[in-house]
Amino acid sequence: MTFLIDGLQYANWSERIFRQLRAGGVDAVHVTITYHETFRETVLNISRWNRWFEQFPDLIFQGFTAADVQTARDTGRTAIFLGAQNPSCIEDDIGLVEVLHRLGLRFMQLTYNNQSLLATGCYEATDTGLTRMGREVVAEMNRVGLVVDMSHSAERSTLDAIAHSTRPIAITHANPATWHPARRNKSPRVLQALAESGGMLGFSLYPHHLHGGSACALDDFCSAVARTADVMGVTHIGIGSDLCQDQPDSVVEWMRSGRWTKSVDFGEGSADAAGFPAMPDWFRDNRDFGNISEGLRRVGFSAEDVTAVMGGNWLRFFDASFTGQTEVLQSQRAAQ
Amino acid sequence: MTFLIDGLQYANWSERIFRQLRAGGVDAVHVTITYHETFRETVLNISRWNRWFEQFPDLIFQGFTAADVQTARDTGRTAIFLGAQNPSCIEDDIGLVEVLHRLGLRFMQLTYNNQSLLATGCYEATDTGLTRMGREVVAEMNRVGLVVDMSHSAERSTLDAIAHSTRPIAITHANPATWHPARRNKSPRVLQALAESGGMLGFSLYPHHLHGGSACALDDFCSAVARTADVMGVTHIGIGSDLCQDQPDSVVEWMRSGRWTKSVDFGEGSADAAGFPAMPDWFRDNRDFGNISEGLRRVGFSAEDVTAVMGGNWLRFFDASFTGQTEVLQSQRAAQ
Numbered sequence: 001m002t003f004l005i006d007g008l009q010y011a012n013w014s015e016r017i018f019r020q021l022r023a024g025g026v027d028a029v030h031v032t033i034t035y036h037e038t039f040r041e042t043v044l045n046i047s048r049w050n051r052w053f054e055q056f057p058d059l060i061f062q063g064f065t066a067a068d069v070q071t072a073r074d075t076g077r078t079a080i081f082l083g084a085q086n087p088s089c090i091e092d093d094i095g096l097v098e099v100l101h102r103l104g105l106r107f108m109q110l111t112y113n114n115q116s117l118l119a120t121g122c123y124e125a126t127d128t129g130l131t132r133m134g135r136e137v138v139a140e141m142n143r144v145g146l147v148v149d150m151s152h153s154a155e156r157s158t159l160d161a162i163a164h165s166t167r168p169i170a171i172t173h174a175n176p177a178t179w180h181p182a183r184r185n186k187s188p189r190v191l192q193a194l195a196e197s198g199g200m201l202g203f204s205l206y207p208h209h210l211h212g213g214s215a216c217a218l219d220d221f222c223s224a225v226a227r228t229a230d231v232m233g234v235t236h237i238g239i240g241s242d243l244c245q246d247q248p249d250s251v252v253e254w255m256r257s258g259r260w261t262k263s264v265d266f267g268e269g270s271a272d273a274a275g276f277p278a279m280p281d282w283f284r285d286n287r288d289f290g291n292i293s294e295g296l297r298r299v300g301f302s303a304e305d306v307t308a309v310m311g312g313n314w315l316r317f318f319d320a321s322f323t324g325q326t327e328v329l330q331s332q333r334a335a336q
Numbered sequence: 337m338t339f340l341i342d343g344l345q346y347a348n349w350s351e352r353i354f355r356q357l358r359a360g361g362v363d364a365v366h367v368t369i370t371y372h373e374t375f376r377e378t379v380l381n382i383s384r385w386n387r388w389f390e391q392f393p394d395l396i397f398q399g400f401t402a403a404d405v406q407t408a409r410d411t412g413r414t415a416i417f418l419g420a421q422n423p424s425c426i427e428d429d430i431g432l433v434e435v436l437h438r439l440g441l442r443f444m445q446l447t448y449n450n451q452s453l454l455a456t457g458c459y460e461a462t463d464t465g466l467t468r469m470g471r472e473v474v475a476e477m478n479r480v481g482l483v484v485d486m487s488h489s490a491e492r493s494t495l496d497a498i499a500h501s502t503r504p505i506a507i508t509h510a511n512p513a514t515w516h517p518a519r520r521n522k523s524p525r526v527l528q529a530l531a532e533s534g535g536m537l538g539f540s541l542y543p544h545h546l547h548g549g550s551a552c553a554l555d556d557f558c559s560a561v562a563r564t565a566d567v568m569g570v571t572h573i574g575i576g577s578d579l580c581q582d583q584p585d586s587v588v589e590w591m592r593s594g595r596w597t598k599s600v601d602f603g604e605g606s607a608d609a610a611g612f613p614a615m616p617d618w619f620r621d622n623r624d625f626g627n628i629s630e631g632l633r634r635v636g637f638s639a640e641d642v643t644a645v646m647g648g649n650w651l652r653f654f655d656a657s658f659t660g661q662t663e664v665l666q667s668q669r670a671a672q
Contacts, residue, residue: 036428038427038428088428091374091427091595092372092424092594092595092596093595093596094595094596094597094598095595095598114453114467114468114469115451115453115464115467115468115469115470116453117450117451117452117453117596120464123468124464124467124468125464125465126462126463126464126465127462127464128451128456128460128461128462128463128464129461129462131450131451131460132450132451132459132460132596132597132601133450133451133596133597134451136596136597136598136599140598258428259427259428259429259430259431260428260429260430260453260468260469260472260473261430261468261469261472262430262431262472262476263472265468
């Protein structure tokens with residue numbers, strides 16, 4: 001059985017996009033539900049998803065465990081797994097880690113570009129690594145089954161998280177910096193430590209992360225995936241498209257500037273190109289994953305390895321990551 | 337005219353303590369109203385103070401400007417200036433700086449022991465200095481007239497704040513590390529930069545900051561003040577007693593552990609001595625400031641210098657600090 005899983009999207013969701021997920025055969029997707037929102041604001045965003053699950057039960061449902069990906073396939077729907085791109089949703093309260101996991105949060109970035117209470121983002125000048133609270137929160141995330149995501153984090157913080165976390169972590173949406181040097185892309189040292197610890201890299205299709213930007217060629221992208229598979233091993237990579245479909249530019253402003261500055265931070269963009277960049281023409285929306293599968297075959301991936309990269313690896317990672325350590329121990333005891 | 341001003345207290349406030357303020361002739365005191373509380377929780381604490389102002393109008397009132405210290409003296413009451421020991425009250429929202437200043441907040445620490453969104457606390461292993469948000473927030477605090485307080489901050493962050501702030505900053509409650517080495521006490525480099533920038537150091541009477549702890553002798557303390565006056569200049573020092581009168585030990589637990597850990601952080605204390613330490617016998621409460629004045633005279637301070645240290649310096653600092661830059665410009669224009 002082959003599965004198609006996307007490691008990160010942040011679309012302006014609508015029935016049209018849900019139908020495109022189905023048209024593209026996407027079994028599961030990790031969706032960002034919050035950036036700088038407080039806990040209460042994040043719960044509002046969860047409620048919005050609950051309304052979508054209620055309105056479109058034939059297209060989507062909320063995923064909580066890896067088994068839900070199989071359920072999605074069996075019932076012809078897409079399982080939606082929730083995630084956070086910044087720890088604002090736990091505010092300063094370690095108790096909210098377990099609460100949000102119970103509500104279905106399955107990924108949480110420790111930072112988004114800036115310093116957080118937990119670690120350092122990739123746009124800060126100095127990198128603390130994990131803070132005192134960061135070490136405590138990572139241990140709690142490990143305990144309940146909330147994946148540490150370091151996509152927007154700085155180098156030392158990412159290495160610290162990999163070392164300190166007792167469970168493999170993810171970089172859900174970023175590319176190798178050797179292919180395209182960008183603050184958001186990751187060094188060989190980080191990718192090596194990630195692979196050695198059993199973690200996952202989701203390849204991003206967001207133009208600022210691509211060699212050549214929006215004009216990046218499919219074969220160029222697929223060759224970069226192939227070279228990374230040679231270094232990290234083909235079992236540690238997947239797709240994390242970072243598709244921000246139909247979002248107005250006001251959304252990327254919120255992502256970058258939040259409430260931390262009175263001016264505008266352009267992040268990966270610039271004053272001249274402040275908005276969302278155009279996606280490459282071979283990946284416009286969820287119906288185009290087939291182009292990537294074909295491209296991977298063309299640069300030499302076996303059919304089996306394409307299956308792994310397009311979903312199998314994420315499924316194995318979901319299976320190992322989303323269940324709490326207490327529940328894992330209980331099921332191990334029950335099996336004895 | 338001589339004034340008695342205390343640069344920081346965090347008592348378990350009651351009519352009894354308000355009467356002790358009057359018995360001790362305290363004209364003004366900066367009181368901590370919040371540590372790890374969110375904005376909404378901080379507003380609850382402000383409301384609690386509003387009820388005290390309503391209940392005890394003959395003893396206390398809220399201070400907003402330096403002129404309120406004169407009003408306090410003229411009317412035989414104590415002016416209460418509000419402050420925060422951590423920036424949790426602005427959450428991740430720079431807009432809350434102006435809102436809280438309007439509500440009367442006049443001091444805000446950028447950190448309390450741990451890393452914050454703005455800077456690094458003195459108990460972290462690595463010190464970022466001011467973060468991206470920290471630089472933005474300091475500029476906004478400068479604009480509205482909210483004093484940057486680095487009492488619980490780490491070295492580099494403190495030096496950064498002094499350098500980046502366009503207005504003098506304060507260390508409201510700490511002592512020189514050369515007198516008593518403790519993480520909370522300050523290095524010669526910090527004290528020199530503080531004095532050169534026109535800032536203020538409030539000498540703490542909290543036993544963990546004192547040479548000899550609770551048994552510290554009054555003359556030992558006053559000699560340390562004298563040596564610091566020689567280095568910093570007598571105009572840059574005052575008292576910030578850190579009096580935590582009548583507080584249950586649950587309060588020091590909140591101060592240290594907040595909601596960032598599931599275990600207990602002992603901060604300056606230890607598992608064997610987890611609670612509030614006993615105050616020195618020469619400074620039990622607000623009625624004992626006279627002992628310090630006498631002690632300062634005894635180690636050689638002139639009457640004039642004692643007046644400066646016991647309140648004159650804080651008054652000058654309040655006068656320069658609490659008014660917004662817009663209002664300062666307006667009054668300068670009006671005077672031309």
